Amino acid sequence: MNLEIFPNDLLLYLFNFITPLDLFRSFYNLNSHFNDFILIYFQNYRFDFRLLSRQELKIICQNYIPLIFDKVIYLHLSDDDGTPGQAADFFNYDINIDQFTSLKALTLFRIESHSKIDEFFSFGIQKLHHLTYLKFDDCHFNKGDGNKTRQLINQIWSLPKLIYCYWNVRPNGEEYFYLPTIFSLSLKNLHIKNPEWNSEQLTCLMMKTPYLQYFSTEFSCFTSNFNNDNVNKTLPSLKNLPMKKLKLINLWSRNILINLLYMMPNLYYLNIHGWTFYINGYEWKDIIIKYLPNLRIFRLTMLLE
Known part of the structure; x- marks a missing residue:
């Protein structure tokens, strides 16, 4: 043929x-x-390096990628057991992330700290002006890198076209998320794994992400702050967020739930995986009537000790 x-x-x-x-x-x-x-x-090159050998990665990075920097729209780098050190190898081939001027989607899986990767986190990501999808999946930063993590989060929130962000990063050996100090006017879909949430932090996050439509988070451990939250501490300006879908995993606090729902009358999908606190069917009915007039789908899992 x-x-x-x-x-x-x-x-x-x-x-x-x-x-x-x-x-x-x-x-x-x-x-x-x-x-x-x-x-x-x-015009649309998608590079998923998960199944490549180190030699194949070398061939691509040295011979082919420099010819098509401006045509790569997707990158997936992985440091898992099958491809250890892949991200460091990738950046060691004199590749700068800002050379991918058309990049729209970036996934980093189990990436470990490295000088080249730290440089990308510090200066590179803010140059990805066309990025719409960003995923950090089980990535690990060195202890003492809190300031770098804060800087990275602010850079993410400043990306002008970013719509989707998945954050599962361990800057100090544990899942943690630092609140952004700037507004994102593009983020609509946000997933965060963070054990330390309280109502004030979640309210601040909503303020900095005012166009969010889908939010999911996983509470990984219990903190004493949960029991000290008061209901309805949110600001009046946050009573009508455009949020459509909400998923809370391992939720420990009834008050955190009420404070969030108070801000989200436009919800049509609610998925709760609760832990240790109990809300009966009559109470759920009252909550839905009071806070969620547009709710259409409700999924509930309650684990009681």
């Missing part, structure tokens, strides 16, 4: 089903026609 006789639109469609490594290995430098397609016409 002679692929050169295929219409250009069909070739572009077929290239979407071929990994970038196989695409370059199979077609690059065969002739000028295929080179034009790979380097000029094909």
Whole structure:
């Protein structure tokens, strides 16, 4: 079969089903026609490095990625057991994240601290102006990196097009999230794993993310702050957030729940995984009538000791 006789639109469609490594290995430098397609016409390169060997990563980073920096829209880097040290290797090939000028989605899985990675966290991420999707999944920062983590969170909140953010980072060996000090006017979908929430912190987060429509968080441990929260401490300006979906996992505090629902009359989806506190069916009915007039889907799991 002679692929050169295929219409250009069909070739572009077929290239979407071929990994970038196989695409370059199979077609690059065969002739000028295929080179034009790979380097000029094909605009959406997605690199998922989870299944690559270290040698394959080297080939891609040294030979191919420099040719298409401005056409890469997705990157997935992983430091799991199958690809240890991959992120550090990636950045050691004289690659700067700001060279990916069209990057829209970035996933970092089990990334460990490293000088090049720290440089990216400190200065690189704020240059990803087209990023819409960002996921930190089970990443680990060194102890004492709290200031870097705060700086990183503020950079994330400053990204002008970011819509989705998943945060599961351990800056001090445990899950933790530092509240942003600036506003995000783009974030709509936010997932955070953080054991230390109280009502004041959650209210502050909502203030800094006023266009949020879906929020999920996991409370990983009990803190004494939970029992000291008062109901309805929220500011009047936060009584009508655009939130549509809310998921709370391992929730310890009834008052935190009430304070959140007080801010979210537009909710149509509520998923609660509760722990140690009890709310009976009549109380749930009163809560829904009082705070959630638009609720359509309600999922509840209560674990009682």
